[in-house]
Amino acid sequence: MDQVIAFFSFADINTRFVVLGSMLLAVSTAVVGCFSFLRNRSLSGDAVAHAVLPGICLSFMLTGTKNPIYLLIGAFITGWLSLLASDYLKRKTKLKEDTTIAIVLSVFFGIGIVLLTAIQQSGEASQSGLDKFLFGQAASLVGPDLIVFASLAIVLLLATFLFFKEFTLLSFDKGYAVSLGLPVKFLEILLSSLTVLAIVTGIQAVGVVLMAAMLITPAAGARFWTDSLVKMIWIAALLGAVSGFAGAFISYVGPGLPTGPWIVMVLSGLAILSFFFAPKKGVLFLxxxxxxxxxxxxxxxxxxxxxxxxxxxxxxxxxxxxxxxxxxxxxxxxxxxxxxxxxxxxxxxxxxxxxxxxxxxxxxxxxxxxxxxxxxxxxxxxxxxxxxxxxxxxxxxxxxxxxxxxxxxxxxxxxxxxxxxxxxxxxxx
Amino acid sequence: MIIHTPKPVLEVHDLTVSYNSKPVLWSVDITIPEGVLAGIIGPNGAGKSTLIKAIMGLLPMASGFVKVFDKPLEEVRQRISYVPQRESVDWDFPASVFDVVLMGRYGKLGLFKKPNAEDRDIAMSSLEKLGMANYATRQISQLSGGQQQRVFLARALAQQADVYFMDEPFAGVDVATETAIIELLKELRAEGKTVLVVHHDLQTVTEYFDWLIMLNMKLVASGPSEKVFTKELLQETYGGRLTILSKIGDLLKNEQFPIRER
Structure with a gap:
């Protein structure tokens, strides 16, 4: 009980950071994830999430530091590479998208694990903690790290707000967007970059394995509640915020309980509730x-x-x-x-x-x-x-x-x- | 019979389009005069949709060029409106009828700008012209096929363009919608706009269109309906494939051979 009171008093500055960080990350990935969901790109989000691991490891090997900026850059590059690779395979072979995504996911993740093992065996003192990227550790969202992640989250939200109209049209009817003369190539690259960025920033909190849930689950849950895209995005953001908060709270109260998986657990719980109880579309209503x-x-x-x-x-x-x-x-x-x-x-x-x-x-x-x-x-x-x-x-x-x-x-x-x-x-x- | 026009709204020159190295349209030359209602007809797989998609820049051209108002497409996009096949989108998308029609204004708005009251007025009157004003707030997943088509046409109208390319607007719609659409097309023509329509139903061709483009992997005919809608040309359009042309297409595909040397 004391811990509950301690948590809600937010007396500890670190608690404040962790709560704020988890919520921001969850909200920004939820918002960007709505477009992945609507463009039927849920699976490729999962592939990107797994593909950032080799990037993080390579950055660490090259720079020898755990400075989040370097690690994020590495993660961003391999995340993007995985998108390009899956796209290239689809265009140049007759393989279907699910196959190319499966190939890309496992190959990139495999390389990531190999590199991670190599780093751990090299016995460098500073490597400890790199494996946190596998399952995430929101509790480490403190001080300068938080500023980096929070700024990225705000960039994501801002970009989605600015390009909302264009992203909507792109997701609904790409051909028509081209015919209107919109810079569709640019918009596609931008939206993909935002998605990769969302994944990369979220990794710190929930890790590569569970990241896809942060991206897709809020959108999937929100879709049950409304037929309006604007409302759907707000609801997804709310689901993200609640689970970010709850994840931070649970891991604070129960020492040893990891933040990331709990965020995902709460998020999944909310999505299941939506599935059952949403008006008009929920199973209970039906x-x-x-x-x-x-x-x-x-x-x-x-x-x-x-x-x-x-x-x-x-x-x-x-x-x-x-x-x-x-x-x-x-x-x-x-x-x-x-x-x-x-x-x-x-x-x-x-x-x-x-x-x-x-x-x-x-x-x-x-x-x-x-x-x-x-x-x-x-x-x-x-x-x-x-x-x-x-x-x-x-x-x-x-x-x-x-x-x-x-x-x-x-x-x-x-x-x-x-x-x-x-x-x-x-x-x- | 390919009849050319001196001051064309649309000029298609030597257009070849390939899917996966296999040409589906061979060296098409068309000129269309201003203010006509033109039908694009031909059997399944003739390349009708391919032609307008290539003109709109949605498919790469293997050869040739397209000019609208004597300018490259990119310079005159604002004056051109495109109506895709309604099956080309997911109608479960979370949007209302009005949201979709308002998309017709996005091209003129440019980046970062939100639609203003005037844009909304234009979208609403476009919906009214198609008798869909009562459906403005309706979720698009609840529409029938005919209503979906009307929404797409209203969206195109909201662009206030001068040239319209429509991909099978009459496919799978009810009689009332077909009538409403043809009335609209005639109205557009009366306003001096040029409309190109991919069409399937030969029964209505001469009644609807004053210009015809007849395709069967190549251009069979292009010209005023009364001149080209003849038994011989229909025979040539619908009388089966040119076997050698198809064979060459298959060869190009199998060998992944380029259609132009370059």
Missing amino acids: YLNQQKHRRKILTENVLKAFFHAGEVEELHKNAKTEAEIQVIRPMKPEELSYALRLLRRSYLVRKTGTTTWQLTDKGFIQAKRVAKLHRLWELYLATYLNLPPDHIHDNAETIEHIITPQVEQWLEQQLNYPKTDPHGETIPY
Whole structure:
């Protein structure tokens, strides 16, 4: 608990740095990642992330220092080389993109691991910590290092803001962008460079192995919440910020818990939550929507059964037993009692005995409408689609539940308020 | 029969286009006068889309040059509008109808500038011209094929260009959309604009277009519809491939041979 308080008081300057650094990195990669996601370049982001490792190692071997600027330059160069290599392979061979990316990723990463092992075995004292680039260490985001990474993150955000219009068009319709005379080559190189830069800066926090998650997961999660690109980018940035913060917090409270993987864990958690709970597109929403439809179908079918039973006796107001309804429309007893409970709650039926029920006035109007829609639709199918009588009933069983009042009016007018359906049954108005 | 015009809006000279070293269009020479509604017709694989893509600079030319208003393309981009095939983009992209139409203004805006109120007005009236004003805020993934096509045309209109290149605007659209589009094209022509349209349906060719470009890997004919829409030229356009030409194309591809010595 003390640690929680200590964390949120931000008394320790290093805590402030680490939190700020993690959030900035997560936000900037999330924003740039939105365009990788929209251009279907998620995989190539992963390849670049792995391909920066040899660059970091080579820089270290050449300069002998761990100065982040040199390491970043090395990382940037090999990251870009991996993009060019994958592109070249795709153009010059008949290999598909997933194959070229897989080749490039493993070759570059393999070289990186070889170099890293060589550095470690050379026993140079200053090499300790280079392997942090494998899984990242946000806790090392302090002092001058932070300034370098933070400035890069701000450059990324600024560039995305300035070229937002062009990047959007490039991602949506490249050919059209060319036809407008936009400098598409330049924009492509710029966007790729920003992506490589985002990856390179993020490496410090989460490492090469998990970097692709930082780039793509926020965009993928944000896509569930909105259909607007601007909103999507803000939501992705928010997801990035929250997970950057949470990652820093968790690793502060639990010593030995690494920041990077926790950022990715939180991010993945948020993306999964989006997948389940986002309105309109989330799995839960879709499920609830299905349930709503099922309830509508069930209750309307029971209402219709009441109407049919009343039609036989020509006495709609009389109470019916559950057994009578079952004769008209057989269903599981628990389904029927569920439907009756729902109908009663909306004042469409009232209970008159232990198993007897009666339509209310409101219920009768609705029951009549369902029966009418069924028969109107049957007539429509028979008239306009020339379907034989045995083809129309099952279709109408579904369609009767989704016809809106407007369509109902069109049907009535187009069929000119018909009296009977193709089976000779009266259409009630 | 290739009829040339003295003061062309579009001049295509000796244009050859290859995919992977295999020429799909051989040495095409076309001149188009101002203010015509021109149809580009030919069988599948004739190079119709390839022709306009090459003119727009979306495909490299293996030989030849293109001039619009007697200038190289890059100098007159602002006066040219291009409507790609609607299948060429991902309609699940997070954008509204209005967002897409506003893209038509990006070329004139230049880098760093945001669309202003005037750009928005132009985009909105372009949507109105295609009867899509009610759909402005609609997410593009919810559109039907015909509506997608109208959105692309509205985007092209928003460019306020003088020459229009349209790749199969009538493909897979409903009758109402086809009517709306042809009305729009005639309106553009009445305003003195020049429109080139890749087209598939021979039934409507003479009714829609006053100029025809007939292709089958080479230029068969180019000229006023009433002169070139003849049985002989149609026969030549649709009557199958030139076997030797195809064979040479395959050889060039297999050997990865250059089409020009250079």
